[in-house]
Amino acid sequence: MQVTLTPVILDRFRAALRRLDCADDDRFLCGVSGGPDSLALLLLAQQILPGRLVAATVDHQLRRESAEEAQFVGEICHNLGVPHIILTPDKKISGNIQSSARAARYALLERAADAQDCQHIATAHHADDQLETLLMRLARGSGVDGLSGIRARNGRVVRPLLEFTKAELIDICSSTGIQPVNDPSNANIDFDRVAMRNWLANTPHPFTASRALRTVSALADASDALVWMTDTLAAQRVSHQNDVIICTADGLPSEFKRRLLIHCLRTMDVNLAPRGDAIDHLLTELENARTAMIGNIKCVGGADWRFSKAPPRRG
Incomplete structure (x- = not known):
């Protein structure tokens, strides 16, 4: 498969990786579900990280279509020349489905990154996700740490798409002719994030993803400063007997x-x-x-x- 993306888009992605302090020879495990966000991440990473990329699809086994969707991602990766692996949970996901699925997903990705000798795990969180997260946490009464939003780096997990909007990622997929899969859970308003997404889409409001990025960045700096000061105070005021x-x-x-x-x-x-x-x-x-x-x-x-x-x- 021949993929051609605009130099401007590729430069933005390359700059995002530089801001994440990734070394030039680091290897990346890229989480790809088959939706437009993660497929756009795959397409960008395949262009910028040739030979240093492994794609991983987590089949949570919560829907009958999930195995077929994982195979669909595998076919795309094969056509792109990107190694692909399918990961499944060790046990059935239960309880709070979204929370349990997230925990299982990251545990599987961590294990796979170790096995594939990858220094980083790349996920497809984007600017619209950041806005949704900010508003959800504001509604829950979160403090500075919570309102600092989705971090661009959390340990080995990196999120190079946080300054890309959902619309831009959909356009990237469209430009290649790839038709992403549709996860019906993304339309289930019983989930808080889906409800917030629907509210943003269907209600007049002053919020924009770009403004949310500025707010989150300022709060993240404030959170980092508070953490630094707390560590300093702990060294001075906390002792062990x-x-x-x-x-x-x-x-x-x-x-x-x-x-x-x-x-x-x-x-x-x-x-x-x-x-x-x-x-x-x-x-x-x-x-x-x-x-x-x-x-x-x-x-x-x-x-x-x-x-x-x-x-x-x-x-």
């Missing part, structure tokens, strides 16, 4: 108290992920010199906060 963590947060702005509290809890238990309202309640208890429990951690308030693992309960 045997199995007890001691934190002196007195006199700090409330946001830094909150972040130091989370730092101490995660130091005690890396798997602990309390909700925001639980953190707010615990912070109030500590500031009023009271003792509280969260998970299996005993938290004692006062001038210094003390955190320790609670003794096991008697039978």
Whole structure:
């Protein structure tokens, strides 16, 4: 298959990869579902990363058509000269379908990247996704970290299409004559993202993807600055005595108290992920010199906060 994309589009994609600090000889595992976003990512990457690209399709096995769609992507990759693998979950996806499918997908991609000696996993999140994410998190009452949106890099996962709009990605596919697959779950308004997407498409509003990118970029910078300052404060104000963590947060702005509290809890238990309202309640208890429990951690308030693992309960 001969693919011809405009130099302007290719230059934008090349510049996006440079901003992600990817080395010239790095290998990429590209997640391709068969929809227009990921097919556009595949087409761009095939032009810019020849010989350094492997495509992976995750068949979540949630729909009868999914196996056929994975084979469809495989045929496109074969015609493009791109190696392609199909990944399936180790166990049936259940519970919150979107959340569980996402977790399974990234776990499979991580494992495949290791097996294929790929330094990066590229996904097709784009500017419209960023706008939807920003508004969804705003509706949920997220703070600075949440409103910083989808990060261009998260570990080895890179998202070089965040400055491309959905319309541009559809045009890229159209220019090659490829007809993307249609996932009916993208029309299911029971999913929060689909509901937000429909609202944006059918309701007059002042929001644009380009403005959302500027807002998200500013909030991401603010979030990074807060993380840096929290790490600095933790080095100064958090100490260890045997199995007890001691934190002196007195006199700090409330946001830094909150972040130091989370730092101490995660130091005690890396798997602990309390909700925001639980953190707010615990912070109030500590500031009023009271003792509280969260998970299996005993938290004692006062001038210094003390955190320790609670003794096991008697039978």
